Amino acid sequence: MTVSSVVVVGGGIAGVSTVAELRKSGYAGELTLVSRDGFPYDRPPLSKAYLAGEKPLDAIALQRPDWYAEQRITLVGGADAVSVRPDAGEVELADGRVLRADRIVLATGGRAILPAIARVRRDVSVGLPMGNGQDRPVVSPIHVLRDVADADRLRTQLVPGARLLIVGAGLIGAEVASTARGLGCEVVLVDPLDPPLAAAVGIEVARWLHGLHAAHDVETVTTAVEALMATSTGIAAQLKGERDSREFDVVLLAVGLVPETGLAEAAGLETSRGIVVDEVQVTSHSSVLAVGDCARLRDHHRAEHWEAAHLDGARAAATILEIAPPPATAPWWWSDRYGLHLEGVGEMRTPDAEHESVVRGVVGEPPFSVFTLRGERVVGAVSVDDPNAVRAARRMIDRAVGVRAVDLADPSTDLRKLLRGAR
Ligand SMILES: Cc1cc2nc3c(=O)[nH]c(=O)nc-3n(C[C@H](O)[C@H](O)[C@H](O)COP(=O)(O)OP(=O)(O)OC[C@H]3O[C@@H](n4cnc5c(N)ncnc54)[C@H](O)[C@@H]3O)c2cc1C
Structure with missing residues (x-):
């Protein structure tokens, strides 16, 4: 038809x-x-x-x-x-x-997912303007981030000195932590995973990336947030394992x-x-x-x-x-934090009997990249400030090019030559 x-x-x-x-x-x-x-x-x-x-x-x-x-x-x-x-x-x-x-x-x-803690004790609706009893809407201190309206509401509260709690240290939570530090906020980032993002970037890079928060004066806490309660001055958050709740001015729920x-x-x-x-x-x-x-x-x-x-x-x-589809290619993504550019392609795997992790450069000293190899085939790669490595890795995955770990790991190897099969 x-x-x-x-x-x-x-x-x-x-x-x-x-x-x-x-x-x-x-x-x-x-x-x-x-x-x-x-x-x-x-x-x-x-x-x-x-x-x-x-x-x-x-x-x-x-x-x-x-x-x-x-x-x-x-x-x-x-x-x-x-x-x-x-x-x-x-x-x-x-x-x-x-x-x-x-x-x-x-x-x-x-x-954006609204976790159960979004049902705050006392009437605070997530991300939406609420009445302050004097006919003037004020913006709720609890936010999610998916669209421009969410970003606009959050932005009005990211003023210097504002105490921001971010629930969820995935890509978006981490990016907002970085942006909010740039705006002069005090940031606490809570996630039960240690380290977050290991599935996306591999454990080694995930650990280093998570450590970057502390280096930028963001407090990271490995636990869950159990409850949020509205107080006269902001939001009290109860963190699992802590006796007292903590006070914040702004909360971002970034859990997926x-x-x-x-x-x-x-x-x-x-x-x-x-x-x-x-x-x-x-x-x-x-x-x-x-x-x-x-x-x-x-x-x-x-x-x-x-x-x-x-x-x-x-x-x-x-x-x-009914025409030919674009050629299939390994999935690619990017993210930015604290002035660093992160890219990933394919699938990062924890080293096991089948998979090997190969570092090009030194993890923690950008530019560097980490590849997952299965035999002589690259199946995934992440890079920090080294997009060319991920671009080359993508071609290696797409074309199923065989490479040796020792060549990949050597920063003096031209990855384009590896792509052509030369060593
Ligand atoms: C804050 C943020 C940062 C991100 N950063 C990165 C990044 O650095 N790198 C990266 O690779 N990805 C990033 N992403 C992910 C990326 O933006 C998404 O994967 C992408 O936007 C998905 O596009 P989409 O068109 O499928 O959906 P969306 O962008 O969500 O668009 C769907 C649209 O459909 C509209 N809609 C829904 N229902 C209806 C309806 N019934 N009638 C009419 N309209 C409707 C919605 O309002 C929306 O405008 C980020 C996402 C967010 C939220």
Whole structure:
């Protein structure tokens, strides 16, 4: 069937990539992007330059405002899709409008997880303005960070000297700790894992990265936060294992993401920790695709990284147009903290009978990188201030190039030569 109308729900990188790639690949039919947030913007700066006040909203736009009209994309901004009807090929918006589509692409992303401690004793709603009894809304001191509104609310409270508790020392919690230190806040970072992020970067790098917080006067505590209580001056946090609670002015809950699957579930599509898709982004209904943080390839973890969402969009466009998908590539991500640039690709593994960890340079003395090798095959790599190493590692993984640990470990080896098979 020739596709002549496509509706994409969700204006994050996955949704924007889908519409951009459709047009780039020659799709000439109707194309509609439903974006709850208005003009789509990029999320990674929300914990970095945007939160720091170094970049305004228009500097983090995914596309120029006039790009949508130039590309003949109908941007339905500030709109919520409330229902999708796959058999009828319809998407219904909150204002009652019904959009017709031969193909529907769900790019609905996810919401920040609200752990049980978010139910604060006394009435403090997470991240939302609350009344102060004098008709003037004040911003709640308890936050999550997923969108611009979250970042704006958090930013108003990250004033010099503010006591900030961050619950969760994953990538976003760590980035906010770094940004908040730059803004002059006192930061306590709590996570039960010791060290956090070991699964993503390997134990050695994880330990060093976590230690960086203390080097920047962030107190790290390895435990869980058991309760948050509103007090007359802020928020008291009870940390597991501590006798007395601690007082904070601001709290950020950074404990992960729940995929936004509500529309898909209501439409009867298969969901399980995400909207379940096949290798070409098609859901359990052949005319509905799902991309980005909301989607999960069966038997795989959700990626939850920017580039994965971008590539999903390109793959969905190719599926709709029945053209060859972009070549598969190992998953890649980046993060920044305390002026250091971190990148990762593939899968980092704890050394065991099958896997070996190879350090290039010295862990703790950037630039350096660490590779996971299975036999002579690289399966994962992380780098600090050495993106070329990760770029080379990605090619090694994608092309299944055989390499020797001794060559990888030698900083004088040109990794591009290893790629060509020369030693
Ligand atoms: C603070 C922060 C920092 C990050 N930093 C990095 C980083 O440094 N490196 C990295 O690799 N990744 C990073 N990420 C992750 C990356 O940004 C995400 O993986 C990516 O944004 C996912 O894109 P998406 O389009 O799938 O979802 P989203 O960006 O969540 O977009 C989904 C959109 O759909 C909208 N939507 C949902 N339901 C509806 C509906 N019913 N109707 C209309 N619209 C709807 C949402 O409002 C949202 O705008 C970061 C994420 C955050 C939050």
